[in-house]
Amino acid sequence: MTHSTTEPANFTGAAPKAGPMLAADGRPLKKSLARALRRQKLRALMLVAPLLIFVLVTFIAPIADMLFRSVENQIVSETLPETVMALQEWNGESDIPDAAYDAIYFDLFTAAEAKQHTRLGTRLNYEQTGISSLFRTSGRQLDDIGDDVHDALEDINPAWDEPAPWYQMMNAGDRPVDTALLDTKMFDMRALTGEVLEGDLGFAPAREVSDLLPRTAAAYTSWAIYTALVDGDIVAEEDPWESVFAALASDLQSGADVSGYSGPGADMLAEAAANLDALPAVDFRNVMVGIDEDWGALENWQTIKLYSPDYTPGYFLNSVDMQNGIDGAQMRPENERIYITLFIRTLYLSLVITGSCILLSYPVAFLLSNLPARSANLLMILVLLPFWTSLLVRTSAWKVMLQQQGVINDVLVWLGLVADDSRLVMINNQTGTIIAMTHILLPFMILPMYSVMSTIPPYYVRAAKSLGATNWTAFWRVYFPQSIPGIGAGSILVFILAIGYYITPEIVGGTKGVFISNRIAYHISSSLNWGLAAALGTILLAVVLILYWAYDRIVGIDNVKLG
Amino acid sequence: MADTATESAFVEFERVQKSYDGENLVVKDLNLSMPKGEFLTMLGPSGSGKTTCLMMLAGFETATHGEIKLGGKPINNIPPHKRNIGMVFQNYALFPHMTVAENLSFPLEVRKMGKSEREAKVKRALEMVQMGAFGGRRPAQLSGGQQQRIALARALVFEADLVLMDEPLGALDKQLREHMQFEIKRIADNLGITVVYVTHDQTEALTMSDRVAVFDDGRIQQLDPPDVLYEEPKNSFVAQFIGENNTLEGVVQEIKGDTCIVKLDGGEVIDAMPVNVAGVGERTRVSIRPERVEFNKDRLSPDAHTLKATVKEFIYMGDIFRTRLSVAGNEDFVVKTRNAPDAVRLEPGQQIDIGWLPRDCRALDA
Numbered sequence: 001m002t003h004s005t006t007e008p009a010n011f012t013g014a015a016p017k018a019g020p021m022l023a024a025d026g027r028p029l030k031k032s033l034a035r036a037l038r039r040q041k042l043r044a045l046m047l048v049a050p051l052l053i054f055v056l057v058t059f060i061a062p063i064a065d066m067l068f069r070s071v072e073n074q075i076v077s078e079t080l081p082e083t084v085m086a087l088q089e090w091n092g093e094s095d096i097p098d099a100a101y102d103a104i105y106f107d108l109f110t111a112a113e114a115k116q117h118t119r120l121g122t123r124l125n126y127e128q129t130g131i132s133s134l135f136r137t138s139g140r141q142l143d144d145i146g147d148d149v150h151d152a153l154e155d156i157n158p159a160w161d162e163p164a165p166w167y168q169m170m171n172a173g174d175r176p177v178d179t180a181l182l183d184t185k186m187f188d189m190r191a192l193t194g195e196v197l198e199g200d201l202g203f204a205p206a207r208e209v210s211d212l213l214p215r216t217a218a219a220y221t222s223w224a225i226y227t228a229l230v231d232g233d234i235v236a237e238e239d240p241w242e243s244v245f246a247a248l249a250s251d252l253q254s255g256a257d258v259s260g261y262s263g264p265g266a267d268m269l270a271e272a273a274a275n276l277d278a279l280p281a282v283d284f285r286n287v288m289v290g291i292d293e294d295w296g297a298l299e300n301w302q303t304i305k306l307y308s309p310d311y312t313p314g315y316f317l318n319s320v321d322m323q324n325g326i327d328g329a330q331m332r333p334e335n336e337r338i339y340i341t342l343f344i345r346t347l348y349l350s351l352v353i354t355g356s357c358i359l360l361s362y363p364v365a366f367l368l369s370n371l372p373a374r375s376a377n378l379l380m381i382l383v384l385l386p387f388w389t390s391l392l393v394r395t396s397a398w399k400v401m402l403q404q405q406g407v408i409n410d411v412l413v414w415l416g417l418v419a420d421d422s423r424l425v426m427i428n429n430q431t432g433t434i435i436a437m438t439h440i441l442l443p444f445m446i447l448p449m450y451s452v453m454s455t456i457p458p459y460y461v462r463a464a465k466s467l468g469a470t471n472w473t474a475f476w477r478v479y480f481p482q483s484i485p486g487i488g489a490g491s492i493l494v495f496i497l498a499i500g501y502y503i504t505p506e507i508v509g510g511t512k513g514v515f516i517s518n519r520i521a522y523h524i525s526s527s528l529n530w531g532l533a534a535a536l537g538t539i540l541l542a543v544v545l546i547l548y549w550a551y552d553r554i555v556g557i558d559n560v561k562l563g
Numbered sequence: 564m565a566d567t568a569t570e571s572a573f574v575e576f577e578r579v580q581k582s583y584d585g586e587n588l589v590v591k592d593l594n595l596s597m598p599k600g601e602f603l604t605m606l607g608p609s610g611s612g613k614t615t616c617l618m619m620l621a622g623f624e625t626a627t628h629g630e631i632k633l634g635g636k637p638i639n640n641i642p643p644h645k646r647n648i649g650m651v652f653q654n655y656a657l658f659p660h661m662t663v664a665e666n667l668s669f670p671l672e673v674r675k676m677g678k679s680e681r682e683a684k685v686k687r688a689l690e691m692v693q694m695g696a697f698g699g700r701r702p703a704q705l706s707g708g709q710q711q712r713i714a715l716a717r718a719l720v721f722e723a724d725l726v727l728m729d730e731p732l733g734a735l736d737k738q739l740r741e742h743m744q745f746e747i748k749r750i751a752d753n754l755g756i757t758v759v760y761v762t763h764d765q766t767e768a769l770t771m772s773d774r775v776a777v778f779d780d781g782r783i784q785q786l787d788p789p790d791v792l793y794e795e796p797k798n799s800f801v802a803q804f805i806g807e808n809n810t811l812e813g814v815v816q817e818i819k820g821d822t823c824i825v826k827l828d829g830g831e832v833i834d835a836m837p838v839n840v841a842g843v844g845e846r847t848r849v850s851i852r853p854e855r856v857e858f859n860k861d862r863l864s865p866d867a868h869t870l871k872a873t874v875k876e877f878i879y880m881g882d883i884f885r886t887r888l889s890v891a892g893n894e895d896f897v898v899k900t901r902n903a904p905d906a907v908r909l910e911p912g913q914q915i916d917i918g919w920l921p922r923d924c925r926a927l928d929a
């Protein structure tokens with residue numbers, strides 16, 4: 001008796017003592033424990049280090065890259081650096097400033113020479129349909145005005161057609177260099193071509209000239225850099241781009257006073273200035289609108305301005321059926337909304353698939369864990385069989401089964417359950433996706449369930465029955481709660497696999513049964529809109545993480561047992 | 564034994580047989596009858612069919628042949644949950660996802676008992692096993708001994724007609740086991756419940772039980788109160804299995820009433836009590852308890868037969884002396900003497916004469 005009363009008392013815990021508990025060496029017990037645990041953790045960390053590095057490189061890094069791509073938007077400022085600056089002051093509503101037309105002519109000209117203008121057109125076309133053709137056609141016609149000026153100057157003095165006079169006039173030589181202009185143009189060209197551009201340029205813009213003829217000097221410098229460092233030619237021996245001629249005409253017409261200039265080519269310039277009337281009028285607004293009247297349309301300029309920052313929420317807005325407007329983000333028109341529907345459908349179908357997997361797997365896992373080993377093994381092979389068959393084959397088999405002239409419909413018609421003219425539509429819609437994906441994901445539900453159930457000893461149910469529980473109560477109150485970790489593990493596995501599934505919905509889903517991942521795949525491989533694909537992927541990732549968090553809150557993640 | 568069934572019989576096995584595989588009978592012919600309130604222990608070596616009997620009684624196995632009755636009614640067709648039999652499993656089978664209180668409350672809930680009544684009963688049951696403060700814990704947070712108490716309380720809380728315990732103390736260390744034996748016995752006596760207790764530990768069986776059924780080979784070899792079982796084993800298996808025992812083999816020479824003369828294989832002649840012998844001229848195995856061997860001639864009757872013995876080993880064990888002798892070809896003949904003030908300590912190599920009262924030497928089946 002005395003023995004028995006003392007024993008439980010030991011277990012109610014020692015009475016609280018004053019002050020912290022001390023270990024044998026006099027340190028606080030908490031600290032000693034923490035130190036011992038830290039050593040253990042360190043060793044654990046070393047054991048997982050190889051995998052951790054592998055995961056970092058192959059998993060975390062791509063995800064980080066995806067996150068970056070979903071907001072990255074440097075292409076506009078790289079391709080149209082001057083235009084972006086010129087549009088900074090513009091409010092997006094008033095008339096487009098002249099400076100913007102000036103800038104875009106030269107930016108586009110350089111981009112067209114570097115064959116980068118269509119890329120930008122494609123990028124902006126994601127935001128505004130049709131804008132890519134504007135860029136494409138414009139690129140071809142930018143030469144025209146320069147040609148005209150070129151001819152006129154040649155008539156005035158044939159020396160304008162020679163590379164050497166141009167070079168002598170523009171190159172600094174012994175004169176002071178406009179390093180600011182040179183640096184800016186180098187920077188822009190590097191950004192545009194994405195190349196390092198190293199080597200001997202063999203040219204430096206003269207400050208004198210760039211002060212007098214700013215557009216000409218800028219255009220010539222761009223051309224010089226391109227010629228020397230991209231094409232690898234000698235600047236002094238090549239004809240400048242037509243944009244340089246257009247720039248000269250524009251500079252002279254806007255009142256450049258060449259009379260004070262005495263450097264190389266001073267007489268050529270004076271001669272040209274004297275014959276100003278012989279040059280065609282160069283006004284870049286007219287030039288651009290003349291190439292394509294769409295350059296007069298406000299919306300194209302708004303698009304350029306909206307997407308000129310280096311980072312943009314545009315892809316994300318796009319992913320939730322919104323668009324960036326000059327007065328803030330707004331919903332797209334009803335008929336252009338697709339992604340929210342797709343997200344909701346993906347979540348909903350994944351839930352349905354997870355649910356049907358649970359319903360179908362539970363009895364199988366139960367049977368598996370209660371059968372004698374021999375029959376259990378046989379059944380296990382049947383469960384695993386799908387794993388050994390190609391996913392594509394299995395999915396295609398469902399196509400054969402489910403189509404209107406397929407096996408199931410034939411059987412139903414033969415049985416008289418369905419009339420021949422009203423065969424069930426079970427494929428190329430959500431039903432098809434649910435059926436096929438449930439089948440494909442079934443093993444991922446059965447295996448964790450089985451591994452949990454096979455650890456539940458049979459004596460618990462016996463004990464429950466001996467305590468008076470019916471078969472059902474014993475199952476529901478005693479067996480089922482112990483099997484929940486298996487359901488949890490299977491559900492998380494199946495749900496996360498389902499939410500990112502792609503091949504099966506693609507084949508059997510039709511238009512009504514496809515998932516968001518099909519759209520992501522489309523943007524990655526067909527439309528090449530990787531930014532949007534990345535944004536959609538990021539949202540999908542976020543949704544999964546949020547659901548995981550919610551699951552943890554509601555069910556508790558330690559209730560999940562994978563083995 | 565079927566005819567011993569009386570009106571007071573509460574649990575009855577009538578010619579019960581059990582086979583798992585259709586080839587071997589695990590339980591061959593089981594007849595048992597126990598009154599209400601009895602503490603009956605099934606004792607036997609591992610594999611002798613004890614658990615099987617218990618499972619048939621609880622309803623988890625069906626008898627291949629024969630009838631099991633509870634309270635006079637056959638229960639062969641009653642499912643386990645309707646038998647109202649409490650059970651303590653060897654590994655306790657406490658539900659891991661429920662607290663101690665929920666575990667205890669479970670049998671009451673399935674009986675649709677009201678909440679307040681349930682709580683009162685759970686509290687009482689916990690106090691009965693001195694675990695009142697542990698209602699909120701999970702089984703995993705308890706020690707083995709504590710889990711054992713909870714399992715006991717759970718089997719008792721719904722006031723079952725019959726409580727079955729299958730080696731409930733097997734997982735405990737010796738000290739705790741002895742303590743729990745006492746505890747279980749006390750509670751069973753207090754509540755007056757009927758208990759069928761299974762063990763392979765003979766000390767446990769002897770100290771706890773009203774009656775012990777010794778199992779071997781799918782049959783009950785002997786069913787008697789502990790003292791009868793120990794002092795009057797009916798066959799050599801029981802004699803061997805219960806307590807320490809010396810055996811000598813020989814042939815029955817003569818039977819005179821309740822004594823007989825046995826000629827041992829070595830030619831010596833001894834007196835014995837014929838208990839289970841086939842007749843004169845048949846082989847027999849005589850059994851003498853170590854503490855009933857006498858080597859003080861004064862205490863034997865003058866005409867008693869004695870045997871020559873050589874002392875092989877003397878072991879001092881505190882309360883007793885244990886002396887190993889070589890007797891009539893048996894090198895492992897053990898004698899136990901109480902450590903009394905006048906007790907003699909024998910020296911190895913010493914030659915002595917030993918004898919016994921004829922009623923302490925039982926001639927059993929060969």
Ligand SMILES: Nc1ncnc2c1ncn2[C@@H]1O[C@H](COP(=O)(O)OP(=O)(O)O)[C@@H](O)[C@H]1O
Nearest residue numbers: 583584589607608609610611612613614615616
């Ligand atoms: N479920 C079963 N299936 C087949 N054989 C069994 C089963 N349970 C027990 N046995 C066999 O029945 C015999 C008696 O077992 P059991 O009743 O557990 O013995 P005990 O409890 O006395 O150790 C053993 O030989 C055992 O192998």
Ligand SMILES: [Mg+2]
Nearest residue numbers: 613614615729
């Ligand atoms: Mg057993």
